[in-house]
Amino acid sequence: MQSIDLPGFGKLDVSVAQSIAFDEMDEGAxxxxxxxxxxxxxxxxxxxxxxxxxxxxxxxxTAAE
Structure with missing residues (x-):
């Protein structure tokens, strides 16, 4: 989740989609x-x-394949 500041409106929390592709993530994630x-x-x-x-x-x- 990110927060952005919109002048005249205040802070807005925005969800940002992330890839779940193995090669797009670090090992911990x-x-x-x-x-x-x-x-x-x-x-x-x-x-x-x-x-x-x-x-x-x-x-x-997966080991059986």
Missing amino acids: FRELYQGICRHICARYWPTLTPEQVADMAELM
Whole structure:
């Protein structure tokens, strides 16, 4: 989120879209996104699993290819 100052109106908070392409992110940002995806999958689809278990399953799927 960015704040810009509009003369006569004051500050305006603006959301700026970011790419989620792996090559457009630094490693920390990608890791944060990946963990968030794993948490969402647990909360929405597999509440009996941990985010770490979901990440492990995803890694197993890519290793099989």
